[in-house]
Amino acid sequence: MEERYAFLSEWYDPTAALxxxxxxxxxxxxxxxxxxxxxxxxxxxxxTKYEDLHQEDLFVGNRVNVFSRQLNLIDYGDQYTANKLGSKKERTLALIKPDVVTKLGDVLESIYSSNLIVTKAKMTSLTWRQAADFYVEHQSKPFFNNLVQFVSSGPVVAMELMGDEAMSIWRRLLGPGDSAVARKEAPESVRAKLGTDGVKNELEFFFPSTIGHGPSNTAIFTDCTCCIIKPHAISAGLTGKILNSISAAGFQISALQMFNLDRANAEEFYEVYKGVVTEYASMVTELCSGPCMVLEIHGENTPKTFRDFCGPADP
Structure with a gap:
């Protein structure tokens, strides 16, 4: 019997507003x-044949592009699909603490090489109270005050990771809770290489599924420029390499967040290019074809120096 996966999807029709x-x-x-x-x-x-959709794109909550229609996958269409594709898909939170934020590219390289995908990401700065609320289950522990002080001492990056057995894979990537122990027992782990520590974290705190947007991002909006890592680069697992290249060139990433843009948002963002460049339509289609990562690059004369660093738009 031929294998088939079924999903219930939604598409917003802008013409009919339905x-x-x-x-x-x-x-x-x-x-x-x-x-x-x-x-x-x-x-x-x-x-019909459609080469741009892949099995790894198919999970509830994702947005896929099928012949220029953005479909939100809201449920499995049958029990077979739920059992086959949904049983092993787990989500977990990766919290990159202040001492490792500058090495985010290396962390992402480890994540992608372990067959996990990043579905949400945001750089934020927690107040002491927000950090205390997040770690409230540890308030009776002797390390509580030091932990809260450390996590609120600078920007952190929260990411939602997804994949087969994501929680156990991320735990294995992190290694032992003590960085010194990790360097002895699991020298290839994130904690061994980058010196972070881990405590159980909750996705809802950073990425609420209901009302609110969680802690605000770290954008400062002065002496800065916008950098977008486009969907095709994220899909190819190149995010870590790109972030490493940006940092190695001496640029400061002052804010970071992942977005899923609909076509109307992408058209508005690229409106200045409409009627100016022949690639406008394909640019819009690419930007709304999957998740993109938006960075704020901060520094003196950054718009010019970063444009020079990126090079011409045509590779």
Missing amino acids: LRRYQLFYYPQDNTVEMFDVKNQRIFLRR
Whole structure:
């Protein structure tokens, strides 16, 4: 029997201002897709080849691009798909503390090489009270005050990691809780190499699923420029290398956050290029094809020096 994965998806139709629901079917043998209109009970897209969608993109909560339509995957379409693709997909929080933020590129390299993906990310600065609330379960421990003081001493980067058995993989990547012990027992671990420490963290604190946006980002909006790591680079696992290159060139990353842009947002962002460059449509399609990472690069005369560092838009 031919393998098929089914998802319930939503697409916002800007022309009709309606949220439309489709069943999305994906056939991994030949990379074909099919869509069924739930409301009108009819085929919307007959089975056709689509090379830009991959099995690793298929999980509830993700946004995928199918023939320029951004589909939000809101549920599994059948029990087989839920059992096959949903049973091992775990999410966990990675909190990069102040002493390791400058080595974020190295951390991301370790994450991507372990077949985990980063689905959310944000650089933020916690107040003493926010840090104390986050670590409230440890308030009776002797290390509590030092931990809170340390975490609130500078910017941190919170990331949601996802993958098969993500929690155990991230724990293994971190190594023993004491950095000195990690250097002896697990010299290749993140803690051994970068000297961080770990305590159980909660995703909801940084990435609320309901009301609110969590702690604010660290953007300062002066003497800075914007850098976007585009979806194709993130999908290829190049984020760590790019961040390392930026840091190695002497630039300061003063803010960082991941976004999933819809087409309207991407068109607005690139509006200045509309009618000016022939690649405008493809630029918009690329920017809304998956998650992007937005960086604030801070420093004197940064707009010019960073543009020179990046080089021409055409590789």
